[in-house]
Amino acid sequence: MFPGRRSTILKGGFIMAISKEKKNEVMQKYALHEGDTGSAEVQVAILTADINELNQHIKTHKKDYASQRGLMKKIGHRRNLLAYLRKNDVQRYRDLIKSLGLRR
Numbered sequence: 001m002f003p004g005r006r007s008t009i010l011k012g013g014f015i016m017a018i019s020k021e022k023k024n025e026v027m028q029k030y031a032l033h034e035g036d037t038g039s040a041e042v043q044v045a046i047l048t049a050d051i052n053e054l055n056q057h058i059k060t061h062k063k064d065y066a067s068q069r070g071l072m073k074k075i076g077h078r079r080n081l082l083a084y085l086r087k088n089d090v091q092r093y094r095d096l097i098k099s100l101g102l103r104r
Contacts, residue, residue, distance in 0.1 A: 018050055044085070051074050
C-alpha cells in the first residue's frame, strides 16, 4: 500500500444489497427454466431487489455518496436490460414490468 492512500478494500464498510437467500428466491420466481440464472428477467428482478434495498439504505444514510453512485449504476444497468428485453420480446417485457410493479 502507498502511505496516505485509502485501501480499496473497505472492511466493515461494504454493504451487501441483498442476501444469497433473497437472491435465490428471486431467481426461482423469475427463472424461465430450471437452473436459469442469467436471463434478462432474472437479472432485472435481482437488480430491482438490489435497488429497493439500496433505496432504503440511502433514506437513512443521506450522505453515503458511494452507495448513491452504486444505486445510479444499478438503475442504469436495469434500464439497459429492460430496453434490450423490450426490443426483443415485448410480451415478456410487459409481463416483467407488471409483475415487478416498475411502471404504470
